[in-house]
Amino acid sequence: MTHGRIKPASPEDSGDPKIDVEVIVNGEKVVRRVSVRMLLSDFLRHELGLTGTHVGCEHGVCGCCTVHIDGRSARSCLTLAVQVNGGSVRTIESVAAEDGTLHPIQQAFKECHALQCGYCTPGMVMNILARFEEPTPLDLSDDGIRYILSGNLCRCTGYVNIVTAVRRAAGLLGRA
Amino acid sequence: MSTRMFGARIERNVDPKLLRGEGAFVDDIPLPNALHVAFARSPFARARIRSIDARAAKTRPGIVSIYTCEDIGDLDIEMPLLIPHPSMKYPQTQRPLARDQVYCVGQTVAMVVAVDRYAAEDAAALIEVDYEPLAVEIDLEKAVLDGAPLVHAEVPNNIAAHFIQVSGDPDDAFVRAEHVTKIRVQVDRSTAAPMECRAVAATWDAVSGELTVWDGTQAPISVRGGLASILELDEDKVRVIAPDVGGGFGQKVLLFYPDELLVPMAAMRLGRPVKYIEDRRENFVGSSQERTQIHYIELAALKSGEVIGLRDSFLHDTGAFIPYGIAVAQVASTSIAGPYRIPNIWVEFKAVYTPTVQVTPYRGCGRPQACFAIERAMDQLAEELGIDRFEIRRRNLIGEHEFPYAREGLLFADGLKVTLDSGQYFKALGMAAAKLDAANFAAEQAKARAAGRYLGLGLACYVEGTGLGPYEGGRVRIHPITGKVYVNTGLTSQGQGHDTVFAQIVADQLGVKPEDVIVVEGDTKAFDWGVATFASRAAVVSGNAIHKTAVAVRAKTLQAAANMLEADVDDIELRDSAAWVKGSNRFVPLAAIATASNPLRYAFNKAAQAATQFAPASRHDGPPLAEGQAPGLEATEYYSPPQSTWAYGVHAAIVEVDPDLCSVKIRRYVCIHDCGNMINPTIVDGQVLGGIAQGIGGALYERLEFEPNGNLLNANFADFLIPYATEIPNVEVIHLETPSPLNPLGVKGVGEAGCIAVGAVLASGVEDALRPLCAAKFRHVPLTPSMISEALEQAGH
């Protein structure tokens, strides 16, 4: 189809001003030069290739993009990459063991059929993990678990099995 | 054989990958050097385009190309009308990029291709389009009136299709009736809102002339066929891959969306990969919506409560275009009598154009609306006749001895008359009543009222025609190196767990572990005969096809093993990935049998070497490969269902309404559900629970709010209210398994089951709760606190 046709000019850059971002991601120091307006979600996914963090809404409501920033759960779609300069970020890729063994939260999800399409799952897991890592006591009643999960939308599961998985994970982790 | 896998609640094969964040959704697939697409979209519901000026946009750095309808050559077409029907006199579909006029807010007018999405959005905002806005009518009932602004000039009264179906003699039934109940019900517009928006990426290999498209679609084979046709390429030169897809719910089965044609076109022209990753706002204004219907339903009954006739006339909002035909309205109209005998039916619909996003099936595909209508009508009839709501249903449910129960004159989506094939409707209703202790509820309700609390009980029954044809296929191959089993079929998963469910079917036939069955779907290069995932059909159609295929491979394997082990075929059993002579320790691994079944195989590995220790796999005189025999342990088979098979269920709930806040809390939700034999009950539960959550969304929360000028006010997740976990209660799902008599596995579909009855259940429950305070009827969903407040205010509270 393009034989004999001149290949169109192909720009490489949008000309956005660039900025250096130095951040520890999953324990590893990373230094990149990116557009000043690049969202952290895009930085993780496309600059660093960590595509486990997903984008669902880009306005902070669905929770698919949830990662840990400086040890706390946060929406990567509502964070500029440059805002984590000097800080640390943790993504879903850091949660299972090096050899692939699932973390108890992930294991509980698998056992309880707490995921279907898997798109909301990384954000869901990161949210739960962060809550488990907070020293404040866990309310593992139905209402208490649903409160933890509010802020993460799931369109597939209807949440019931996710609630069960959180309770099971708490048991596996000795937090019950 | 070892433990039977069919019916087992095993964990899913695919989960570890997804849990570790190793899923590969379209935007995850690394395409180096890719360009990115954004669209300039119409801000008006109806307007003439006077001019488009993209000059300022084109000069932005990083912009590669900008296209309008003038720049896309042969793609400047009205996109395909997928399912024609004689009732559609004026089918209209949209163009990839608008020409001359726009028909809804969000319609694509120009496409920007840039080095990244940020720059693409910058440029899209700079495209100057001179619009001349035209009059609009958004209201469904007003749109059909004389003088209403027309969406399409050539379509009188905006009526895209008008269809009447008759079963039995409804006129006579209404003459004989001892009592007639008539109500109006309304269901408002919603959207599937999968967590992953739509996405398309394409690469063009100019050397081989091959187009590869990654598309978050439910219909990769159909997309491939359409692309090949429209782009005038051989089908063999077009590969469509549906990778991991983050939910579909029907929205992703429509083809074509403009980007599905334009992104491949751009990739072909520009010589670089091109990606379009729809954002959430675009999903709201660009991807299909559904649900809006207004029904006027009448029941002709005897004083006993037996319903002898039904008339239903409804308006169905099809949006600005009707690419999927009348499917939603047709399914609604043929589901209108639910699980009840009602031998005389007159059902009419008008599919109406409004200048809004096009309407194509969303989970339920018209069944929720139909169920809402009939169930609200049954409740009203019960009240008017002074009969208990459970009792009136008992008096009308089709009895087991009456199956198959046909409704002459109502043609379902399979093109055949509605025929309910099997079920235990009475039992299901009884189970729901028992689970909620309905008999004693009145006492509990009275006690609560005395304490100032308002509890109500709601119930609804539904039927679901599932397992639509025309067909699906399966290929099963035992791999000669590893002994693992590879399975292909033509439809795909968006979270339904096909990788595990289909593996269970195959595991039973071949004596392997489900983890050793690798299901590859969604790649037209791997398998390209089939249709798509929709209408709750995968388990029935692909499931049976794969079963047939596995049975065929099993037969080949047993014969080859018998030859290799020099035993009788009847003395061979398959288990633990090997063939054994029964009652002995003699076995041959499946890998070896697969190797041996392919003559002239070099002994590359242990399995090949092992194969040589046995007698030849094929014992006969003549050539190594006998006439009519194929090498390897592989088969391809197809299953074409004779008709749809009808699943059903009964939902019931206890709700509490706080009349001071007008909030609704679901205290208990029970679902009795029957989809025939269940391949994996855990996955069935998951489908039902997910459907119920979407049903609750539609019943209480999710309404797309259009301004009178057609602008969508809540095109975002902050204002379009999808429930969080805090809004969804625990749900008790109880299964009945009445095998389908229509297919070898005895399965029925389940994908849409959960969402069908919820609106009716909750409206019924709220009405019951508020009875002491107001006589209001709730026949409009989503049912919001403000609507409850209004009803109470009218009653003086």
Added chain:
Amino acid sequence: MKPPLFVYRAPRTLDEAVGALASDDDAVVLAGGQSLLPAMNFRLAAPSLLVDIQHVMGLKGIRIEDGLIVVKAMTRHREFELDEAVRHANPLIAEVMEHVAHIPIRNRGTVVGSLCHADAAAEMPMLLMLLGGSVVAQSLTGRREILAADFFQFHLTTSRRRDEIVVEARFPVLASDAGWAFDEMTRRHGDFAIVGVGAVVRLDAAGKAIEVRLAACGIAACPVRLTDAENLLVGTTLGASDLAAAAAAAAEVVAVPDDMHASSAHRRRVTATLVRRMVAKAAARARERIAR
């Protein structure tokens, strides 16, 4: 939905920060970003310059002195919510904050940021109004304290000048004999309030109300003190008819027209209900405290 381009600066001192803000008419402060980033992603906001104050010295922390809980500009919601000293000094704060969006948003969003964003349905502005707190704003020309009643002007509009940075907010501690309560009605957990009502009540030994503070969010163009309702309750024993009168007066204040989430009539009903319930709950807590 990607943000439009901007110039980004991350000053280290407050002087630099106010200087940057003054240098550009379309400059905007970036603190937690949980309100600003969504607006930018929707391209509803297109600031030319973002002044990121997260690295500015002296803007972190919480201190309690002279009956005031002082929270600095970069203090995240979640820090404020979990702070033990704050819980002790004013337990109403944590109770309100449970309703602010969701935990990941509270981990990044700041208290001061929410006050400056001034969404009429937001909980934190209502809290500041209820308690009679204030903010302190800094510019190149100096520093000033702005009382809550003077700060919130309109939905998304405060009296902060464009070139000012709010460096701290001051929330009065709760009197040791005061009862408190807050609840809101939302459609989903974590949404902006359809109506939110907070109450602080102090009783004398005879059970008569000697102080009643009531505030609401979501019912007007900015958070409001329900002074008419308060006046109807002070000096009473908060009996059913007193509560009913106050509730009716509060409902009159509802000025928001019908919107997609609630009708005006529904808001009035909810306001009345929440006033009754929150006053009763606050009174019960006051009695509990007195008893102890």
